[in-house]
Amino acid sequence: MINLVINGLPVAVEEGSTILEAAKYLGFPIPTLCHLEGLSNYGACRLCVVEIGEGPKARLVSSCTYQVEEGLKVRTASARVVKARKMVLELLLASCPQSKVIQDLASAHDVRQQRFRQEHEDCILCGLCIRMCEEQMMAKAIGFRNRGENRSIGTPFDMKSEECRLCGGCMYVCPACQLRCTYMEPEKAICGGCANLSPPCLEKSSFEDMMCYMDPCVACEIRKD
Amino acid sequence: MVIPAGTCGQASGANDLIAAAEKEILLCGLDKNIRVRVTGCHGFCEMEPSVLIEPDNTFYPQVKPDDIPRLIKAVLDGKILEDLLLVSEEGKKYYHQNDLPFYQTQVRSILAAHEKIDPLSIANYIENDGYSAIAEVLENGAPEAILAEVKNSNLRGRGGAGFPTGKKWEMLANQSNGSGKYLICNADEGDPGAYMDRSVLEGNPHSIIEGMLLGAYATGATAGVIYVRKEYPLAIKHLELALTQAAEYGLLGDDILGKGFSFNLSLAKGAGAFVCGEETALIRSIEGKMGEPRQRPPFPITKGLYRKPTAINNVETWANIPIIIRQGAKKFTGVGTRNNSGTKIFSLVGKIKNTGLVEVPMGITLKEIIYGIGGGPSAKAKIKAVQTGGPSGGCIPTARFDLAIDYDSLVDAGSIMGSGGMIVMDEHTCMVDVAKYFMAFLKDESCGKCFTCRKGTQRMYELLEDISQGKGTLKHLELLKELAEVVKDTTMCGLGQTASNPVLSTLRYFRDEYLAHIEKQQCPAGVCKALITYSINENCTGCGMCVSVCSEEAISGLRKQRYKIDSDKCIKCGTCKGVCKFEAIEVS
Numbered sequence: 038m039i040n041l042v043i044n045g046l047p048v049a050v051e052e053g054s055t056i057l058e059a060a061k062y063l064g065f066p067i068p069t070l071c072h073l074e075g076l077s078n079y080g081a082c083r084l085c086v087v088e089i090g091e092g093p094k095a096r097l098v099s100s101c102t103y104q105v106e107e108g109l110k111v112r113t114a115s116a117r118v119v120k121a122r123k124m125v126l127e128l129l130l131a132s133c134p135q136s137k138v139i140q141d142l143a144s145a146h147d148v149r150q151q152r153f154r155q156e157h158e159d160c161i162l163c164g165l166c167i168r169m170c171e172e173q174m175m176a177k178a179i180g181f182r183n184r185g186e187n188r189s190i191g192t193p194f195d196m197k198s199e200e201c202r203l204c205g206g207c208m209y210v211c212p213a214c215q216l217r218c219t220y221m222e223p224e225k226a227i228c229g230g231c232a233n234l235s236p237p238c239l240e241k242s243s244f245e246d247m248m249c250y251m252d253p254c255v256a257c258e259i260r261k262d
Numbered sequence: 263m264v265i266p267a268g269t270c271g272q273a274s275g276a277n278d279l280i281a282a283a284e285k286e287i288l289l290c291g292l293d294k295n296i297r298v299r300v301t302g303c304h305g306f307c308e309m310e311p312s313v314l315i316e317p318d319n320t321f322y323p324q325v326k327p328d329d330i331p332r333l334i335k336a337v338l339d340g341k342i343l344e345d346l347l348l349v350s351e352e353g354k355k356y357y358h359q360n361d362l363p364f365y366q367t368q369v370r371s372i373l374a375a376h377e378k379i380d381p382l383s384i385a386n387y388i389e390n391d392g393y394s395a396i397a398e399v400l401e402n403g404a405p406e407a408i409l410a411e412v413k414n415s416n417l418r419g420r421g422g423a424g425f426p427t428g429k430k431w432e433m434l435a436n437q438s439n440g441s442g443k444y445l446i447c448n449a450d451e452g453d454p455g456a457y458m459d460r461s462v463l464e465g466n467p468h469s470i471i472e473g474m475l476l477g478a479y480a481t482g483a484t485a486g487v488i489y490v491r492k493e494y495p496l497a498i499k500h501l502e503l504a505l506t507q508a509a510e511y512g513l514l515g516d517d518i519l520g521k522g523f524s525f526n527l528s529l530a531k532g533a534g535a536f537v538c539g540e541e542t543a544l545i546r547s548i549e550g551k552m553g554e555p556r557q558r559p560p561f562p563i564t565k566g567l568y569r570k571p572t573a574i575n576n577v578e579t580w581a582n583i584p585i586i587i588r589q590g591a592k593k594f595t596g597v598g599t600r601n602n603s604g605t606k607i608f609s610l611v612g613k614i615k616n617t618g619l620v621e622v623p624m625g626i627t628l629k630e631i632i633y634g635i636g637g638g639p640s641a642k643a644k645i646k647a648v649q650t651g652g653p654s655g656g657c658i659p660t661a662r663f664d665l666a667i668d669y670d671s672l673v674d675a676g677s678i679m680g681s682g683g684m685i686v687m688d689e690h691t692c693m694v695d696v697a698k699y700f701m702a703f704l705k706d707e708s709c710g711k712c713f714t715c716r717k718g719t720q721r722m723y724e725l726l727e728d729i730s731q732g733k734g735t736l737k738h739l740e741l742l743k744e745l746a747e748v749v750k751d752t753t754m755c756g757l758g759q760t761a762s763n764p765v766l767s768t769l770r771y772f773r774d775e776y777l778a779h780i781e782k783q784q785c786p787a788g789v790c791k792a793l794i795t796y797s798i799n800e801n802c803t804g805c806g807m808c809v810s811v812c813s814e815e816a817i818s819g820l821r822k823q824r825y826k827i828d829s830d831k832c833i834k835c836g837t838c839k840g841v842c843k844f845e846a847i848e849v850s
């Protein structure tokens with residue numbers, strides 16, 4: 038067991054646990070976006086940052102990827118953490134304003150302004166869909182491509198993937214488009230693709246079947262054929 | 263006759279010199295009297311293609327192929343061609359390389375070897391004491407002794423962070439040797455304006471191999487990889503040849519020099535992503551995965567390449583190893599300062615007279631490098647700042663040029679040592695534009711995994727773009743600073759953690775320039791296009807040069823009279839200013 042102190046409270050957790058797990062065990066809330074139980078930890082959204090260490094050596098790390106260390110001192114809601122978290126949410130909101138998940142998080146963390154130029158990028162590249170596809174659906178149909186501002190998610194060469202079984206798992210876990218598909222409950226599935234978004238991660242043309250479980254769509258009355 | 267022909271030399275025409283020299287020697291049947299040695303870069307790139315005549319080390323700068331026959335004749339006669347020598351502004355002629363102010367304060371423990379060594383020939387390296395360190399060590403030395411020597415040398419990693427190399431090796435040596443350990447040479451060198459590693463790889467590839475052999479012997483590593491970027495074709499060619507030669511000579515592979523010690527070394531080529539210089543991304547890249555950094559710990563020293571213990575060192579770090587073993591740690595620590603021993607190579611570029619690679623002892627001041635070795639500003643404008651550490655570094659203003667540079671002092675000044683890039687800026691450099699340039703680089707080169715690094719660099723670029731177009735407000739500055747600090751705090755790897763440095767350091771030292779853009783809508787350096795206008799003053803003689811180069815036909819007027827620029831048509835490219843001999847074109 039590893040002993041550490043979170044917000045002043047000592048706790049002992051198993052070796053190999055992350056700070057996030059330890060904090061959860063003690064009941065300290067840490068917001069997350071790219072973390073999902075059952076999938077590997079990736080550390081893309083940076084929302085889960087916490088402060089570790091003391092004095093000039095204090096720094097922020099993503100709690101979902103940082104493994105506990107003996108004697109570690111963690112603060113989950115210091116002024117520095119809160120400031121960083123709010124900025125992350127402000128940035129998220131500026132790029133992906135339609136996401137209900139992000140809106141709720143921003144509201145819960147008292148983000149009251151958005152000072153950047155509004156974009157509608159939809160996808161925040163959290164990589165949940167990729168991990169879902171690889172780790173739970175064993176398909177590996179989609180992945181990251183390119184780097185920096187050109188980074189995107191999709192199938193190799195944007196071609197219809199032979200690995201994809203159209204399970205919809207990717208959309209199910211997506212924080213940006215999750216309201217569009219509800220996987221096995223077709224009666225609830227309204228894709229919304231007609232109203233505002235195209236799926237951020239997949240080429241619409243090659244995955245028409247996934248757009249909506251209603252045929253014709255109740256909202257836009259587009260037929261599949 | 264020594265002709266440096268690294269990538270820099272070849273670009274400035276060294277190949278023509280070599281061809282001319284070899285032809286002349288062949289034609290005149292002089293191959294018994296004079297020999298051409300083609301080497302890597304000696305450092306003084308500004309003066310290339312240059313020729314060095316041994317044994318006196320007579321230095322001829324910017325030689326033309328047509329001068330070669332004359333030069334060869336003079337060499338045979340033991341004469342010096344006075345008209346080809348380098349002449350200072352005051353008219354002083356420099357005969358020998360060592361007299362040049364560029365070389366005088368340098369301590370060239372690594373670069374000096376480049377003059378003596380033909381990088382294509384292992385025999386040449388061996389003649390110059392090459393592989394003597396490893397041979398001696400395999401004969402009489404214990405691994406612990408080498409480790410102790412490297413530790414005592416206080417050598418700090420030259421890749422940027424300055425981590426003590428001896429300590430890193432000791433940690434590797436202490437890892438259990440169940441199924442192999444790795445050594446990696448980081449030759450990804452992606453900083454714009456930095457090329458010291460390239461020059462070492464091109465000029466002395468065997469020194470890297472020898473360094474890694476010594477490292478392997480000291481730490482018990484069984485295999486090594488040199489990760490070099492594909493954009494360095496000449497370095498790759500020289501390395502590949504060096505690896506083949508070393509294997510042929512029994513210096514790589516199994517049972518090296520018959521001493522029962524084995525080490526395999528291979529080459530991995532990177533596709534030129536800046537982020538692949540980061541050690542965990544580099545390891546993933548070698549493994550064939552996407553070049554993306556991962557959370558440390560676990561550090562590569564425990565879980566590195568193929569999840570085996572791995573020590574990564576920079577090219578220059580490896581190049582220092584044979585030197586330390588050959589001359590001893592004591593002599594090595596004699597150069598530099600207490601916590602920063604030895605020399606460091608900087609690539610001195612920008613608005614400076616003598617651009618090139620300079621190798622100086624740690625603790626030298628910026629002033630000595632820039633005004634002494636560098637010879638001061640290249641044009642009339644005064645030097646304003648120096649940018650160190652590449653895109654993750656910062657700008658240091660002239661007021662702080664007394665700073666003795668080492669890993670720690672540069673961090674205190676808001677910059678970093680990085681791999682050794684040094685870009686000199688003068689009054690015609692706009693600091694907002696500089697910050698914007700680096701941010702443009704970083705937003706392309708971030709791997710994109712951490713949201714705050716990917717989006718943060720894009721948003722910082724956006725804010726800087728607004729400011730440079732005169733659309734900035736004081737709120738922009740406030741937001742920029744706030745964002746920069748959060749990006750620094752919330753990112754995973756060194757790229758994101760230092761990505762804000764260009765912004766934060768220019769804000770710290772050149773806030774008035776930002777304010778001029780915002781409050782007065784002015785760009786004091788005359789760079790930001792949206793804020794400047796070009797006009798022609800009374801110096802104009804009506805020669806018409808500017809008219810002939812203007813692609814937009816924005817300049818009009820009668821010959822021999824003062825011309826006019828139509829600001830509606832002018833695209834502010836600055837071409838006219840470049841060709842005007844009378845300083846008649848003004849930027850305001």
Ligand SMILES: Cc1cc2nc3c(=O)[nH]c(=O)nc-3n(C[C@H](O)[C@H](O)[C@H](O)COP(=O)(O)O)c2cc1C
Pocket residue numbers: 418419420421422423424425427448449450451452453536537538539540541542574575576577579681755756757
């Ligand atoms: C974004 C980024 C780029 C880097 N690029 C390089 C590089 O081009 N060359 C290099 O030697 N080290 C580079 N580093 C540093 C390496 O991660 C590592 O610290 C270094 O290779 C260790 O070698 P050293 O101990 O000899 O300095 C980079 C680090 C970061 C964060």
Ligand code: FES
Pocket residue numbers: 068069070071072079080081082083084085086099100101102
């Ligand atoms: S939840 Fe930890 S970085 Fe996204």
